[in-house]
Amino acid sequence: MTDPGGERAPYGRRTVATLGDVPAAQRPATSTYYGLPALKPSDWGWLIAVYFFIGGMAGAAQVIAQVADLAGRKADRPLVARGRYLALAGSLVSPVLLIADLHTPSRWYNMLRIVRLTSAMSIGSWTLFSFGTLSGLAATAQALADLHRAPVWRTVARIVGTPAAVAGALMATYTGVLLAATSTPLWASVPRLLPTLFGLSSTSAALGALSLLLPHGRSAQPVRRRLDLLSLLSGLAEVAVLRQVESAWRRRALAEPLDQRPVQLGFRVGVRAGTAASLVIHALQVLGGRSLGPLGPAASLMALASSFILRAVVLFAGKRSAVRPEDAFRMART
Amino acid sequence: MSTPVWPEFVPERGRALGSDALSGPIIDEAELTAGVRVEAGQTYGFLTDTTLCIGCKACEVACKEWNALPAEEPFVMTGNSYDNTSQLSATTWRHVAFVEKLVQAGAHERASATHGSAFQSGWLMMSDVCKHCTHAGCLEACPTGALFRTEFDTVVVQADICNGCGYCVPACPFGVVALDSNDGKAHKCTLCYDRLKGGFEPACAKACPTNSIQFGPLPDLHARANERVASLRQRHGVADAYLYGVQGADGGQGTTGGIGDLQAFFVLTDQPEVYNLPSAPSLPSRRVRPGLLAGLATMAGVAIAAAVVFAAGSERP
Numbered sequence: 001m002t003d004p005g006g007e008r009a010p011y012g013r014r015t016v017a018t019l020g021d022v023p024a025a026q027r028p029a030t031s032t033y034y035g036l037p038a039l040k041p042s043d044w045g046w047l048i049a050v051y052f053f054i055g056g057m058a059g060a061a062q063v064i065a066q067v068a069d070l071a072g073r074k075a076d077r078p079l080v081a082r083g084r085y086l087a088l089a090g091s092l093v094s095p096v097l098l099i100a101d102l103h104t105p106s107r108w109y110n111m112l113r114i115v116r117l118t119s120a121m122s123i124g125s126w127t128l129f130s131f132g133t134l135s136g137l138a139a140t141a142q143a144l145a146d147l148h149r150a151p152v153w154r155t156v157a158r159i160v161g162t163p164a165a166v167a168g169a170l171m172a173t174y175t176g177v178l179l180a181a182t183s184t185p186l187w188a189s190v191p192r193l194l195p196t197l198f199g200l201s202s203t204s205a206a207l208g209a210l211s212l213l214l215p216h217g218r219s220a221q222p223v224r225r226r227l228d229l230l231s232l233l234s235g236l237a238e239v240a241v242l243r244q245v246e247s248a249w250r251r252r253a254l255a256e257p258l259d260q261r262p263v264q265l266g267f268r269v270g271v272r273a274g275t276a277a278s279l280v281i282h283a284l285q286v287l288g289g290r291s292l293g294p295l296g297p298a299a300s301l302m303a304l305a306s307s308f309i310l311r312a313v314v315l316f317a318g319k320r321s322a323v324r325p326e327d328a329f330r331m332a333r334t
Numbered sequence: 335m336s337t338p339v340w341p342e343f344v345p346e347r348g349r350a351l352g353s354d355a356l357s358g359p360i361i362d363e364a365e366l367t368a369g370v371r372v373e374a375g376q377t378y379g380f381l382t383d384t385t386l387c388i389g390c391k392a393c394e395v396a397c398k399e400w401n402a403l404p405a406e407e408p409f410v411m412t413g414n415s416y417d418n419t420s421q422l423s424a425t426t427w428r429h430v431a432f433v434e435k436l437v438q439a440g441a442h443e444r445a446s447a448t449h450g451s452a453f454q455s456g457w458l459m460m461s462d463v464c465k466h467c468t469h470a471g472c473l474e475a476c477p478t479g480a481l482f483r484t485e486f487d488t489v490v491v492q493a494d495i496c497n498g499c500g501y502c503v504p505a506c507p508f509g510v511v512a513l514d515s516n517d518g519k520a521h522k523c524t525l526c527y528d529r530l531k532g533g534f535e536p537a538c539a540k541a542c543p544t545n546s547i548q549f550g551p552l553p554d555l556h557a558r559a560n561e562r563v564a565s566l567r568q569r570h571g572v573a574d575a576y577l578y579g580v581q582g583a584d585g586g587q588g589t590t591g592g593i594g595d596l597q598a599f600f601v602l603t604d605q606p607e608v609y610n611l612p613s614a615p616s617l618p619s620r621r622v623r624p625g626l627l628a629g630l631a632t633m634a635g636v637a638i639a640a641a642v643v644f645a646a647g648s649e650r651p
Contacts, residue, residue: 033610034414036421039509043500067637071644103498103518110478110497118474118619121501125477173629181621182504191621195629203636226643233639322504332612
């Protein structure tokens with residue numbers, strides 16, 4: 001056996017077939033160690049997928065409520081109040097989910113022991129802590145304003161609402177950073193697109209939830225129309241970013257876990273079809289200028305469902321990609 | 335009658351004899367076993383020379399013994415050469431990999447891993463371990479400060495701080511650190527932090543019968559490794575020998591993407607992937623800032639769109 005490169009193999013009279021003896025073009029795409037994982041997968045499961053969804057929705061709801069409040073339209077006041085209450089509800093549920101997921105839950109408070117800016121988890125812990133506190137204050141002021149019809153409380157809510165909305169913007173997106181700042185190939189390959197996708201998905205979910213929470217009477221119709229328009233815009237952006245994310249994965253040959261059941265079903269039906277369907281209904285409502293009856297709430301529910309399924313799909317597909325050594329090596333190659 | 339005891343172990347006798355070696359641990363034992371005096375403030379590491387490894391797994395056993403780590407349950411015969419350990423885990427901090435590269439001896443003989451030169455056959459063995467990276471992905475990801483850098487520049491998990499969030503596990507670019515389901519904490523090689531504090535050489539390095547695992551200050555190990563690779567290439571005809579985990583040496587494989595020198599580094603004779611190592615890993619924390627900025631920009635866009643939608647129109651109060 002002669003070396004195709006023309007150099008003698010270095011091991012004496014007998015020849016060793018090493019990868020280095022084979023021209024690069026003929027080498028197998030990757031060689032692995034008995035196909036065993038080269039990386040460890042995250043241990044996160046459904047609790048974390050639910051948290052990504054609820055925390056993101058709460059964060060985006062706070063942003064939307066604050067913007068609506070600052071825009072100052074009286075007709076939007078029910079929306080502002082519901083946005084702040086939804087944000088508070090989400091920020092109360094979130095820590096419960098996160099602590100339940102810890103392997104030593106009794107030490108949850110160690111999350112607030114240090115500030116470490118290289119850790120997306122540390123940034124996230126402090127974000128959730130501030131978001132919860134500020135959301136509590138804003139919702140309390142909002143409740144007092146609603147109960148006493150006192151303008152001073154409305155002003156307080158508006159003042160506290162601004163930092164709460166900044167924390168909310170982080171809440172809606174940092175979970176994408178949390179995933180991307182790991183060595184898991186599927187997550188690490190889209191460090192900018194993943195937070196963007198999660199932010200848009202959070203926004204769609206918050207808009208859907210707020211639309212469902214608004215009073216049913218005629219008075220809320222103009223507000224609902226505005227939410228429809230925002231849902232349309234957010235949905236369009238989401239579809240565009242989702243396409244970019246998927247093509248980035250396919251281009252780098254990391255998309256295999258998306259094509260395996262049951263993730264495949266979630267991705268195709270839950271994420272792609274769900275997002276598209278709610279987008280179409282919102283478009284029809286916006287272009288037609290009127291409500292399509294029960295299709296409106298259905299679109300909101302689909303937006304919520306597809307937002308949750310997106311997190312689950314990304315989480316579980318990522319865990320699979322981590323234990324595929326060929327994907328890990330493809331990611332970690334110059 | 336009281337139980338008879340050897341006179342050497344009677345405490346009073348020990349004191350009476352003064353510096354009797356049997357009365358306590360040998361001071362700076364690492365000086366005798368590794369020629370190294372362990373001092374705080376220096377950077378220590380492992381040089382794992384795979385060309386010397388005979389696959390005896392003494393390192394695996396010594397590590398388990400010293401650190402009181404339980405066996406993996408259930409025991410599985412993998413059929414992957416002699417490797418039934420398969421991977422590093424929360425309770426396995428040294429793992430000997432066995433690679434069988436088929437070698438053709440002659441036209442009529444079957445290809446086998448045990449053919450090859452007298453110096454090294456096609457049967458590769460490599461004792462894997464935590465790399466104790468200069469910039470450690472696990473440490474940077476840890477939100478509690480349980481993972482910290484010691485006075486020996488090694489990376490250690492403090493089990494009494496760790497709350498088992500598990501974020502270090504996917505963060506590690508080498509798939510080393512793992513969660514233990516029994517105690518709910520993350521665990522990995524400590525480079526025998528407790529032994530270093532006592533002036534001892536780490537257990538695996540001390541147990542290694544061929545000096546495949548060498549312990550010492552990183553600059554000394556680098557010098558020794560460079561010499562070894564040169565000698566392998568020139569004197570032993572192992573042209574493929576190179577260093578994995580040393581910046582600037584042989585393409586700096588393993589040190590890429592901001593990770594820097596691996597304090598536990600390797601002499602390898604085939605591509606890193608063959609040993610289940612990535613050739614160009616990257617530091618996960620590098621993705622934090624661009625990710626956060628992209629996320630905040632997205633939400634700024636959402637806020638602007640919402641502001642336009644809420645403020646526009648004719649329905650002002």
